[in-house]
Amino acid sequence: MSTPVLETENLVKVYGRGPAQFHALKGLTFGIHRGESVAIVGKSGSGKSTLMHLLALLDEPTSGVVALDGRPVSKLKPKVVSALRNETFGFVFQQFFLNPHQTVLENVTLPLKIAGVPRAERDRRGMGALEQLEMADKAKNRATDLSGGQKQRACIARALINNPDVVFADEPTGNLDSATSETVEDILLNLQREHGITLVVVTHDEDLAGKCQRRLIMQDGQIVDEHTGVLPAGAGRQRRAAPHGASRPRRRILPFGRGARR
Amino acid sequence: MKSVDLTRSALSNTLRSKLRTALTVVAIVIGAFTLTLTSGLGAGINQTVDRVFGGFGVEDTIYVVPQMEAGAQEQDGPPEYDPEAGAEVDSGFRTGMLSATDVETIQELDHVAGVDTEVAAQLEYVQTTGGNQYQAQFEYALNDVLAEYAAGGAPDRSSMEATVPEDWLEIFGAADPEAVLGETLIVAAPNAVGQITEVEAEVVGVTQGTLAGVGFSPIPSVALAEEVAAVNADGYEGQLPESYIMAAAEIENLAENEDTVKAALAEEGLWGLTVEDQIAMFEAVIDAITWILSGFALIALLAASFGIVNTLLMSVQERTREIGLMKALGMSRAKVFTLFSMEAVLIGVMGSVAGIGLGLIAGFVTNGLLTADDGPLGGFAELSLFGLDPLAIGGIFLLILIIAFLAGTLPAARAAKKDPIEALRYE
Incomplete structure (x- = not known):
């Protein structure tokens, strides 16, 4: 296989001090290859979100190394890390985090705005990304006017706009019904296959996890198991009856901003 | 983020909760208005003095x-x-x-x-x-x-x-x-x-x-x-x-x-x-009075600056997730700080432009009424109570921007310090 785009070595994250210390990650060493789709699966508290935050350079490990393209990044300056995140990563969140005061297009082009791309080019690339997700007709709508599936597609467009090497998806289907979930899953995996984007998904959803090429099963801050190979669609569907599936009570959809407080 | 985008974002953010911004701006307007009037009063009287005594400069x-x-x-x-x-x-x-x-x-x-x-x-x-x-x-x-x-x-x-x-x-x-x-x-x-x-x-x-x-x-x-x-x-x-x-x-x-x-x-x-000494003595008194009056206006501005602090702190709190998202998507601390302090400065700009404008209008209209030939102070030759001093106006504008910026630093620093993960979890 090609060189790993993301690598970790003996990754440890400890929260708190003294007797209240909590070891969220207990020394993880693994690699994610370019163009691969990886699902990090586990119960809540297993450390999967912490791991994603460390991989996405949103947090710093207590000890150990995260390397991007073979280059350790843990000790880089915050400004450099911010720029790396902006250029290299795309993010899809469970709660979408679309700005209700802005149009869909403005939301989608936010990473380019942060990168300092001029407006005309931003809008052009934004429209391109929206077209790819069949959302071009919603470009001028307010983000709040969209349905859940449309919101998540807008989020995916936002994650793709800067042509990232790696897209991190944190429970991307957690707020969607099962039919919409399936569409979003297919979009994400198609993008990964067709554009060679590395996809890192954190999920409870075993159906989504089954569609990924590799699954890291986490428990108590350690990777306890690793499966390779896409599972047949049916296998995922049967497991769907598990407590973490669609039958789980839906969380309320909360966009940030003023609307969130109502 | 480019500065033009930062400015545009800051502007649209300040206009987001219009009433709150308007009320904060009003406080600045009051300070700017008063400062414009007091400095204009000093400038007007000093200009009168210069005009009246100006012809005697050659006296030996x-x-x-x-x-x-x-x-x-x-x-x-x-x-x-x-x-x-x-x-x-x-x-x-x-x-x-x-x-x-x-x-x-x-x-x-x-x-x-x-x-x-x-x-x-x-x-x-x-x-x-x-x-x-x-x-x-x-x-x-x-x-x-x-x-x-x-x-x-x-x-x-x-x-x-x-x-x-x-x-x-x-x-x-x-x-x-x-x-x-x-x-x-x-x-x-x-x-x-x-x-x-x-x-x-x-x-x-x-x-x-x-x-x-x-x-x-x-x-x-x-x-x-x-x-x-x-x-x-x-x-x-x-x-x-x-x-x-x-x-x-x-x-x-x-x-x-x-x-x-x-x-x-x-x-x-x-x-x-000399005649000039006498003018200088006279102007020193006028200047002292102007400074004392301006001192009161500065107190009003000081109070207004706390309004800015308060408004922006609320804004930072409300927009915690938005800040978290921007930081997660790669916006640096410095740019987040700039964005929020720019919002403070914009409030300062709105307040000072409105306040200075109103102050100038009020000053010139009042001066016109008082010193008209049949006005209460019409008997004094060449008296003007209000004058335009571009340097003073520019100074007031700059002073308010500095005060607004300083008031914005506390909320802006708070916004810049936010941890993206914590901020995104904020409900």
């Missing part, structure tokens, strides 16, 4: 009065009698009178070309030819250079001439200042025992009152004032000691010798003042 004269005695204010009881000090009549500067010896001393100083003296002239009444008698006091003859003339000019110091104030036209039955020129003013001077001697003077000028207080009463020529003083002194038993209210020393090349002459005067216990 130092006005001399006895020096104020150090500690005179704290003195208990009356001062010791000094036969050399001249008569116990006070000059306009409340420093006593000059004696004949003082005048001689001044004359003998280096660079002094000549000395005119101001005598105290006491009037019983003045009268127009065949007209009524009116109560009057003379202006100092040496103040002729400070007056504003509606018609004619200063009296010739060696002729029997005088000017009259503008509101005296009616006693001559004239409507137009020019019509009074050449008329005769009869000046009645009492002697020591109350006998009246009438002296005739030609009216050669009509004065307008100025802010310096000159021109509200008739100005005699030096010769006329001396004539009246001579009549006043008549009838005394023995010799009345000669005394002068002040002396005007003409200096050769004032610009070069001013300091030398002043120092020499100070050594003799005398105090020399």
Whole structure:
């Protein structure tokens, strides 16, 4: 296989001090290859979100190394890390985090705005990304006017706009019904296959996890198991009856901003 | 993020909760308005002073009065009698009178070309030819250079001439200042025992009152004032000691010798003042008042700055997730800080533009109403209460921006410090 785009070595994250210390990650060493789709699966508290935050350079490990393209990044300056995140990563969140005061297009082009791309080019690339997700007709709508599936597609467009090497998806289907979930899953995996984007998904959803090429099963801050190979669609569907599936009570959809407080 | 995008984002963020921003802006407007008015008031009066006195800059004269005695204010009881000090009549500067010896001393100083003296002239009444008698006091003859003339000019110091104030036209039955020129003013001077001697003077000028207080009463020529003083002194038993209210020393090349002459005067216990010194004293008082008033306006601005802090802290709190998202997507701390402090500065810009604009309008309109010919302060020549000082306006604008920026630093630092993970979890 090609060189790993993301690598970790003996990754440890400890929260708190003294007797209240909590070891969220207990020394993880693994690699994610370019163009691969990886699902990090586990119960809540297993450390999967912490791991994603460390991989996405949103947090710093207590000890150990995260390397991007073979280059350790843990000790880089915050400004450099911010720029790396902006250029290299795309993010899809469970709660979408679309700005209700802005149009869909403005939301989608936010990473380019942060990168300092001029407006005309931003809008052009934004429209391109929206077209790819069949959302071009919603470009001028307010983000709040969209349905859940449309919101998540807008989020995916936002994650793709800067042509990232790696897209991190944190429970991307957690707020969607099962039919919409399936569409979003297919979009994400198609993008990964067709554009060679590395996809890192954190999920409870075993159906989504089954569609990924590799699954890291986490428990108590350690990777306890690793499966390779896409599972047949049916296998995922049967497991769907598990407590973490669609039958789980839906969380309320909360966009940030003023609307969130109502 | 490019600065144009930062500015645009900051603007749309400030306009997001319009009422809250508007209320914060109002507080700034009040401060900016007050500052504009107070500085405009100072500028207007100082501009008036410059305009009124501006024509006398070429005067080569130092006005001399006895020096104020150090500690005179704290003195208990009356001062010791000094036969050399001249008569116990006070000059306009409340420093006593000059004696004949003082005048001689001044004359003998280096660079002094000549000395005119101001005598105290006491009037019983003045009268127009065949007209009524009116109560009057003379202006100092040496103040002729400070007056504003509606018609004619200063009296010739060696002729029997005088000017009259503008509101005296009616006693001559004239409507137009020019019509009074050449008329005769009869000046009645009492002697020591109350006998009246009438002296005739030609009216050669009509004065307008100025802010310096000159021109509200008739100005005699030096010769006329001396004539009246001579009549006043008549009838005394023995010799009345000669005394002068002040002396005007003409200096050769004032610009070069001013300091030398002043120092020499100070050594003799005398105090020399040029016209410019008098203007400077006047302007110093105006400036001090302006600064005190501006101090109050600054207090208002200080209060308003806490409004900015409060508004932005609320905004940062409400937009926690948005900040988290921007940081997660790669916005640096510095840019987040800039975004929020820019919002503070924008509030400052809105407040100061509105406040300064309203202040200028209010200032000029009020000035127009008060100093119109029939307005309450219309009687002063060339008075303006409000002036435009671009430097001061620019300074106020800049000051408010700095205050707004400083007020924004606390909330902006809070926003910049937020941890993206925590911020995204914030409900």
